[in-house]
Amino acid sequence: MKVGLDVGGTKTDVVAVDAGGAIVGRVRLATGWGPEAVTATVIDGVRALGTDAGVDVAAIRSVGIGIPGQVEPGGGRVVHAVNLGVDELDLAAAVEPVLGVPVRVENDVKAAAFGAYALHGGSGSMAYLNLGTGIAAGIVSHGELWRGARGTAGEVGHISVDPAGPLCRCGQHGCIEALAGGGAIAERWGRPGALPVRDVFDAAEQGDPAARELRSGLARGVASAVRILVLTADVDSVVLGGGVTALGDRLMADVAAELAASAEASPFMRSLRLEERVELLPAGSPAAALGAALVGAARDSEEALAHG
Amino acid sequence: MKVGLDVGGTKTDVVAVDAGGAIVGRVRLATGWGPEAVTATVIDGVRALGTDAGVDVAAIRSVGIGIPGQVEPGGGRVVHAVNLGVDELDLAAAVEPVLGVPVRVENDVKAAAFGAYALHGGSGSMAYLNLGTGIAAGIVSHGELWRGARGTAGEVGHISVDPAGPLCRCGQHGCIEALAGGGAIAERWGRPGALPVRDVFDAAEQGDPAARELRSGLARGVASAVRILVLTADVDSVVLGGGVTALGDRLMADVAAELAASAEASPFMRSLRLEERVELLPAGSPAAALGAALVGAARDSEEALAHG
Numbered sequence: 001m002k003v004g005l006d007v008g009g010t011k012t013d014v015v016a017v018d019a020g021g022a023i024v025g026r027v028r029l030a031t032g033w034g035p036e037a038v039t040a041t042v043i044d045g046v047r048a049l050g051t052d053a054g055v056d057v058a059a060i061r062s063v064g065i066g067i068p069g070q071v072e073p074g075g076g077r078v079v080h081a082v083n084l085g086v087d088e089l090d091l092a093a094a095v096e097p098v099l100g101v102p103v104r105v106e107n108d109v110k111a112a113a114f115g116a117y118a119l120h121g122g123s124g125s126m127a128y129l130n131l132g133t134g135i136a137a138g139i140v141s142h143g144e145l146w147r148g149a150r151g152t153a154g155e156v157g158h159i160s161v162d163p164a165g166p167l168c169r170c171g172q173h174g175c176i177e178a179l180a181g182g183g184a185i186a187e188r189w190g191r192p193g194a195l196p197v198r199d200v201f202d203a204a205e206q207g208d209p210a211a212r213e214l215r216s217g218l219a220r221g222v223a224s225a226v227r228i229l230v231l232t233a234d235v236d237s238v239v240l241g242g243g244v245t246a247l248g249d250r251l252m253a254d255v256a257a258e259l260a261a262s263a264e265a266s267p268f269m270r271s272l273r274l275e276e277r278v279e280l281l282p283a284g285s286p287a288a289a290l291g292a293a294l295v296g297a298a299r300d301s302e303e304a305l306a307h308g
Numbered sequence: 309m310k311v312g313l314d315v316g317g318t319k320t321d322v323v324a325v326d327a328g329g330a331i332v333g334r335v336r337l338a339t340g341w342g343p344e345a346v347t348a349t350v351i352d353g354v355r356a357l358g359t360d361a362g363v364d365v366a367a368i369r370s371v372g373i374g375i376p377g378q379v380e381p382g383g384g385r386v387v388h389a390v391n392l393g394v395d396e397l398d399l400a401a402a403v404e405p406v407l408g409v410p411v412r413v414e415n416d417v418k419a420a421a422f423g424a425y426a427l428h429g430g431s432g433s434m435a436y437l438n439l440g441t442g443i444a445a446g447i448v449s450h451g452e453l454w455r456g457a458r459g460t461a462g463e464v465g466h467i468s469v470d471p472a473g474p475l476c477r478c479g480q481h482g483c484i485e486a487l488a489g490g491g492a493i494a495e496r497w498g499r500p501g502a503l504p505v506r507d508v509f510d511a512a513e514q515g516d517p518a519a520r521e522l523r524s525g526l527a528r529g530v531a532s533a534v535r536i537l538v539l540t541a542d543v544d545s546v547v548l549g550g551g552v553t554a555l556g557d558r559l560m561a562d563v564a565a566e567l568a569a570s571a572e573a574s575p576f577m578r579s580l581r582l583e584e585r586v587e588l589l590p591a592g593s594p595a596a597a598l599g600a601a602l603v604g605a606a607r608d609s610e611e612a613l614a615h616g
Contacts, residue, residue, distance in 0.1 A: 125457050137540075148542020149433050150580075155539045158576055160532070162471055171574030224468070231463045232445075232540040234456020266479030268466055272458075 004293025025053035064296020066111030113138025115291025180221025312601025333361035372604020374419030421446025423599025488529025527562035549589035
């Protein structure tokens with residue numbers, strides 16, 4: 001039995017996976033704030049599998065943790081997980097003595113990419129494009145995660161696709177994240193609300209010009225990211241996930257229209273059949289926690305998962 | 309002994325490589341036009357190694373051919389090599405019976421990427437960015453060429469980085485190739501000359517506004533391609549080659565200034581140290597022919613070279 005956790009900004013998703021890859025238990029709990037509370041969340045989450053989901057915790061052989069921030073490949077240390085109040089934390093070292101099994105830590109988008117790939121059938125190549133507060137992708141090919149040389153593989157959010165576009169928090173103009181990141185959209189929308197991007201879509205449908213511009217920028221940014229992933233890494237498919245994809249078909253319709261417009265203008269783009277290669281991760285998908293479980297169980301994650 | 313040929317639009321570069329990887333003979337000849345003349349060029353080129361470069365042609369064990377156009381992975385057939393007057397040609401089948409050794413064919417940019425990687429020390433990861441009539445890249449990591457799923461890996465030339473940019477021959481606006489491709493620049497410059505891009509640089513230095521705009525677009529396009537390759541594939545280095553790089557330090561100074569401007573604006577971009585990761589392939593480098601020789605000698609090129 002392997003366990004995977006997806007430690008998110010507000011909630012942590014925990015799954016237990018059997019030897020055949022099936023999810024046999026799942027719990028969710030609130031994520032604590034700061035290094036000690038995040039450590040406690042992981043320990044509580046694993047224990048809750050036993051108390052709340054009937055999982056035999058004595059049968060757990062490994063734990064994998066997906067967490068936002070920079071994680072050293074094959075390591076257990078996370079830095080700059082700003083949404084969790086964590087500047088630096090050796091999470092594996094903190095929880096291993098308590099849990100009594102090997103623990104591996106992975107960047108949450110990379111873990112989700114690995115999980116989405118497994119759920120997607122585990123063959124060919126795929127990019128997982130995470131549309132959350134920020135935007136980043138994980139690329140998986142033939143079962144291997146593309147890690148890159150210096151930790152920026154899949155950081156498509158900070159590619160500028162419009163020099164006249166909005167200022168990004170990174171300092172550049174027209175970054176994909178400035179156009180399509182949930183955080184940037186909420187900031188530019190500037191009105192209170194639990195789900196600002198949904199409010200933007202609603203207001204755009206009622207004709208609000210500011211909302212229409214934000215909504216069209218979101219589709220442009222996502223379509224640009226899809227084109228970049230296909231024209232650089234040439235993945236078979238691009239799977240969209242993350243908080244902003246809660247918009248579901250409304251988002252997909254906009255992205256499809258944007259891709260159709262470039263296919264209309266360009267025979268070359270048309271030949272790529274991008275609209276057929278983009279998919280949405282189903283709402284509530286356990287991809288991120290499942291991917292973390294797979295990372296945690298890899299005997300030597302450097303060998304088994306790293307490439308690039 | 310392995311032989312590699314880089315079949316270019318005007319000239320074909322031929323090298324003989326010994327078991328230790330050293331180039332022991334090199335000849336150049338004019339490339340013929342059309343399927344039969346291209347086939348003859350390859351045969352003549354290999355024979356010229358013996359007659360003109362003192363190579364023992366009886367010791368040749370394999371031949372690899374880099375050629376513009378689409379090449380099936382591990383195959384010998386090239387399609388759409390428009391600059392050579394070739395619509396479709398099974399080049400391996402045409403030359404193998406005459407040369408009497410196994411022949412493999414590879415896309416010229418991918419072959420050059422493989423050769424540049426070998427010349428670069430053969431470790432880590434590298435993108436070879438070819439700045440010729442068009443723009444495309446080849447990505448090599450840990451000795452493996454990233455092939456992708458459907459033949460568009462490294463096709464960064466058709467990523468739009470400016471919706472208000474010039475119309476690309478592909479139908480989109482602001483493609484990297486429309487800004488920085490030698491063909492697009494020559495077309496927009498529109499004045500006769502043997503080396504239009506050099507003329508553009510000269511005229512820009514004399515203050516010609518149209519030339520200054522073209523020159524700044526070239527630097528913007530190349531810098532965008534570098535950023536995209538690092539933020540998607542996260543390669544250690546980006547090596548620039550191809551006809552436009554004959555401009556040498558003049559081109560590099562412009563690209564470095566463009567990268568410095570984005571590093572100035574963005575701490576994140578600054579952290580990537582892009583200006584230290586971009587290099588120029590030396591003028592006259594045998595990278596493309598050497599890479600073709602390595603591809604030709606791979607026992608099973610699918611296994612040894614393909615990935616992605």
